[in-house]
Amino acid sequence: MLKVLGCIVYEHDIRLVILSAVICILGCYTTTTLLARAGEAPRHLVDRWLAGAAATFGCSVWSLHFVAMLAFMPGQQMAYHVGLTVFSAIVASVGAYAAFIAWTARTPESIRAVSGGVLLGLAVSGMHYTGVAAMSFSGFLLLDRGLVTMSVASSIAFSIVAFARASGLNTKKNQLEVASWFALAICGVHFAGMAAVTIAPGVADISAGTVLGTALLATAVGSVSVAILISSLAAVTVEQHLSRRALQELGRMRLMSNLAQEVLFIHRDGVVLEVNSAGERLFGAPADHLRGRSALSLFAVESTPALIRRAACPPLDRQPEEVEVRAVGGVSVPVEISCQPIDYLGKSATVVALRDLTDRKRDEARIRHLARHDALTDLPNRYSLQERLDLSLDVAAQQRSSLAVIYIDLDRFKPVNDLHGHAAGDALLIQVSKRILAEIQPSDTLARVGGDEFVMVLTSQSQPEKASATATRVLDALRQTFEIEGKRVEIGASIGIALYPQDGTDADTLLRAADAALYRVKGEGRGALRFYEASMNAQVQARLQLEQELAGAVEREELVLHFQPIVNGVTGEVETFEALVRWMHPVRGMVPPLEFIPIAEETSLIDGIGRWVIEAACREAASWPHPWRVSVNVSPKQFRRSDVCGVIAKALRVNALDPARFVVEVTESVLIDDAAQAVLTLLQLREMGVRIALDDFGTGYSSLSYLQLFKFDKFKIDKSFVRKLGKTEDALTLTRTIVNLGHNLGLHVTAEGVETEEQLAILRALGCDQIQGYLVAKPAPMGSFTELARLRVMALFGRDRPRLYA
Ligand code: C2E
Ligand code: CA
Numbered sequence: 001m002l003k004v005l006g007c008i009v010y011e012h013d014i015r016l017v018i019l020s021a022v023i024c025i026l027g028c029y030t031t032t033t034l035l036a037r038a039g040e041a042p043r044h045l046v047d048r049w050l051a052g053a054a055a056t057f058g059c060s061v062w063s064l065h066f067v068a069m070l071a072f073m074p075g076q077q078m079a080y081h082v083g084l085t086v087f088s089a090i091v092a093s094v095g096a097y098a099a100f101i102a103w104t105a106r107t108p109e110s111i112r113a114v115s116g117g118v119l120l121g122l123a124v125s126g127m128h129y130t131g132v133a134a135m136s137f138s139g140f141l142l143l144d145r146g147l148v149t150m151s152v153a154s155s156i157a158f159s160i161v162a163f164a165r166a167s168g169l170n171t172k173k174n175q176l177e178v179a180s181w182f183a184l185a186i187c188g189v190h191f192a193g194m195a196a197v198t199i200a201p202g203v204a205d206i207s208a209g210t211v212l213g214t215a216l217l218a219t220a221v222g223s224v225s226v227a228i229l230i231s232s233l234a235a236v237t238v239e240q241h242l243s244r245r246a247l248q249e250l251g252r253m254r255l256m257s258n259l260a261q262e263v264l265f266i267h268r269d270g271v272v273l274e275v276n277s278a279g280e281r282l283f284g285a286p287a288d289h290l291r292g293r294s295a296l297s298l299f300a301v302e303s304t305p306a307l308i309r310r311a312a313c314p315p316l317d318r319q320p321e322e323v324e325v326r327a328v329g330g331v332s333v334p335v336e337i338s339c340q341p342i343d344y345l346g347k348s349a350t351v352v353a354l355r356d357l358t359d360r361k362r363d364e365a366r367i368r369h370l371a372r373h374d375a376l377t378d379l380p381n382r383y384s385l386q387e388r389l390d391l392s393l394d395v396a397a398q399q400r401s402s403l404a405v406i407y408i409d410l411d412r413f414k415p416v417n418d419l420h421g422h423a424a425g426d427a428l429l430i431q432v433s434k435r436i437l438a439e440i441q442p443s444d445t446l447a448r449v450g451g452d453e454f455v456m457v458l459t460s461q462s463q464p465e466k467a468s469a470t471a472t473r474v475l476d477a478l479r480q481t482f483e484i485e486g487k488r489v490e491i492g493a494s495i496g497i498a499l500y501p502q503d504g505t506d507a508d509t510l511l512r513a514a515d516a517a518l519y520r521v522k523g524e525g526r527g528a529l530r531f532y533e534a535s536m537n538a539q540v541q542a543r544l545q546l547e548q549e550l551a552g553a554v555e556r557e558e559l560v561l562h563f564q565p566i567v568n569g570v571t572g573e574v575e576t577f578e579a580l581v582r583w584m585h586p587v588r589g590m591v592p593p594l595e596f597i598p599i600a601e602e603t604s605l606i607d608g609i610g611r612w613v614i615e616a617a618c619r620e621a622a623s624w625p626h627p628w629r630v631s632v633n634v635s636p637k638q639f640r641r642s643d644v645c646g647v648i649a650k651a652l653r654v655n656a657l658d659p660a661r662f663v664v665e666v667t668e669s670v671l672i673d674d675a676a677q678a679v680l681t682l683l684q685l686r687e688m689g690v691r692i693a694l695d696d697f698g699t700g701y702s703s704l705s706y707l708q709l710f711k712f713d714k715f716k717i718d719k720s721f722v723r724k725l726g727k728t729e730d731a732l733t734l735t736r737t738i739v740n741l742g743h744n745l746g747l748h749v750t751a752e753g754v755e756t757e758e759q760l761a762i763l764r765a766l767g768c769d770q771i772q773g774y775l776v777a778k779p780a781p782m783g784s785f786t787e788l789a790r791l792r793v794m795a796l797f798g799r800d801r802p803r804l805y806a
């Protein structure tokens with residue numbers, strides 16, 4: 001070692017030594033810069049960069065050697081053999097190229113470092129000793145073996161260290177470090193190698209053409225050094241320019257991708273290189289942690305086959321596809337994946353776009369749910385009932401089991417809705433649905449199919465007894481008082497039941513059968529349940545037919561009016577005739593109003609029929625020889641919907657009938673549904689001079705509060721009370737109370753349905769103002785009420801009011 005140091009200090013021109021070191025360092029740094037570029041270059045360009053690096057390195061070794069040779073002052077005149085001098089440069093460059101290729105091979109890192117290092121060490125040593133061999137002079141040249149071995153070994157060792165440290169060449173620091181190890185490898189050979197050389201005195205052997213003199217060598221080395229400097233300068237500039245551009249490009253790309261809503265990431269060979277901020281949010285990790293990860297690890301395991309299949313097909317054939325990613329917290333998130341090849345920092349890569357489908361899926365599910373469910377109660381609607389029923393029927397058919405379809409219709413729901421408002425009605429429906437649900441099994445279905453109509457499908461308990469038990473529990477539950485907005489509300493329900501397979505085998509038939517059973521319950525006064533019977537269908541059919549026939553009844557002039565007298569309770573004198581409509585059906589004969597008026601009310605035919613009755617009654621009354629009043633029944637629907645006031649006013653005007661001779665009979669239900677509007681209409685009628693009677697008093701709600709809403713002219717005690725008179729003590733007490741109530745309110749009281757003389761006597765004794773009933777006269781065409789009949793009635797009453805003997 002001392003010999004080597006001594007050689008440098010005493011046998012060399014120190015300025016030239018420094019120059020050679022500078023050239024060497026610069027050359028080595030240029031080499032590492034070029035190697036770094038080779039690492040980032042597209043695969044097909046890697047070799048070129050490596051070749052450039054090898055040439056630079058070779059020239060650096062070479063110029064160091066010869067500058068140092070110039071600095072070497074063994075006191076000799078020196079000449080160099082041209083061929084060997086040039087060959088030594090080739091040895092260095094080709095050897096370096098081989099070393100770089102070995103270093104970039106796809107072998108384990110340690111093998112790459114060692115193989116690269118050995119080759120590079122040999123290249124440097126080879127150049128050096130070829131250079132030494134090129135010296136041409138007359139003296140002797142002695143080599144110290146130990147130092148030669150040491151020089152080669154040190155060069156190999158430094159080269160191995162250089163490659164071992166060259167894993168992060170993209171940083172300046174690492175480039176400088178590796179460049180230093182290269183420089184040491186070169187200097188090590190050279191100075192140890194020169195120390196190994198001992199030159200005996202002699203003369204330079206300058207035989208023309210084959211050798212270079214010191215001056216020529218100086219020129220050659222100078223040019224090569226300059227070339228190295230220039231190329232290193234150029235490489236550094238290009239490098240800086242390229243990396244600045246690459247950084248700018250990267251920055252722009254990141255900015256753009258961060259603005260995107262979609263998750264974007266770039267991968268090369270399945271390794272993530274870049275990911276945008278949407279991706280950071282989705283995967284719940286910063287980009288730094290995601291870079292370098294396997295792209296497959298970002299996806300749910302179930303999606304792996306789909307992704308591998310995708311990767312295998314050509315980029316242009318890849319349609320967007322649905323897969324699942326493993327998002328933050330391990331949750332699987334559905335995404336739509338699409339890929340595009342791109343050029344990323346000069347090399348091909350793939351950009352992957354992931355569109356989060358969570359919102360879309362949620363919206364789709366919500367829309368699907370809305371389409372199948374009732375918005376208010378969230379129960380399945382009619383559409384999804386049909387689907388579920390079809391499915392249940394399929395299952396029942398396969399398992400040879402049975403099932404029950406149950407129609408539920410709420411009683412008195414409409415009055416609650418009208419009296420307390422729609423919000424209360426909605427709240428009630430929600431409570432109703434909860435109460436019904438509490439009575440059925442999770443496997444059963446409850447659907448809301450109309451305003452206050454529900455359908456249950458019981459699959460769990462299909463025998464008639466069990467279906468009936470469930471339906472009874474539902475009836476009981478709905479009979480219990482509800483509390484809506486602090487108010488107590490009572491409703492009830494009617495239920496119709498149909499069974500599979502006995503009552504039908506398809507959804508439609510079963511629903512119709514349950515509806516027919518329900519219709520029967522409603523006809524029988526509601527609040528109960530019925531099973532479907534085959535005869536019910538016939539009734540429904542018959543009703544449908546009646547409805548169709550009724551539609552043309554007015555035009556075909558099939559309606560007629562019968563009249564029933566209402567007489568003075570004291571004298572028996574006729575005061576009013578109640579007009580009662582009949583339908584003279586060409587085939588069925590006379591149809592009583594109780595059979596067709598309800599149908600007319602349900603189908604809006606009531607408007608036309610009601611108008612016809614009013615007009616016919618006025619026409620008739622105008623033709624009477626006595627100024628009797630005519631009393632006309634106006635049904636609640638007709639009262640609410642059609643312009644009753646207008647129709648009556650017109651009929652009175654057309655027939656020149658005194659309004660005071662016209663009586664409108666309405667029932668309490670007119671006030672229940674929309675009290676305010678009803679009172680307005682009633683006041684309007686009163687203003688016209690028409691009289692207004694409250695019909696059927698004592699039935700229905702019989703609430704005194706309705707009597708306070710509007711002051712009627714009279715009320716008619718319902719025939720159900722009159723019928724019981726003389727039979728029960730209660731009936732007498734009740735009738736007396738009603739009569740007294742009416743009189744206290746300043747109203748007239750009429751008793752209807754009077755059939756016996758006993759009833760007549762009691763009612764007269766109670767002070768009833770008017771009497772109506774079969775005892776006096778049955779309803780009949782006006783012509784049949786003769787003078788004789790009138791006198792017979794008068795006789796019935798005698799002169800004095802009988803005294804009550806009870
Ligand atoms: P309502 O207004 O209570 O009419 C009285 C009903 O009692 C009539 O039946 C009449 O025939 C019957 N009646 C009268 N006296 C007696 C009696 O002593 N004993 C018995 N058992 N019944 C008696 P009708 O004519 O069958 O009418 C039934 C219901 O049809 C009426 O009850 C009324 O609500 C409705 N109605 C009748 N005509 C019309 C009409 O033109 N328009 C509307 N909207 N409804 C009508
Ligand atoms: Ca009546």
Ligand code: CA
Binds near residue numbers: 752
């Ligand atoms: Ca009545």
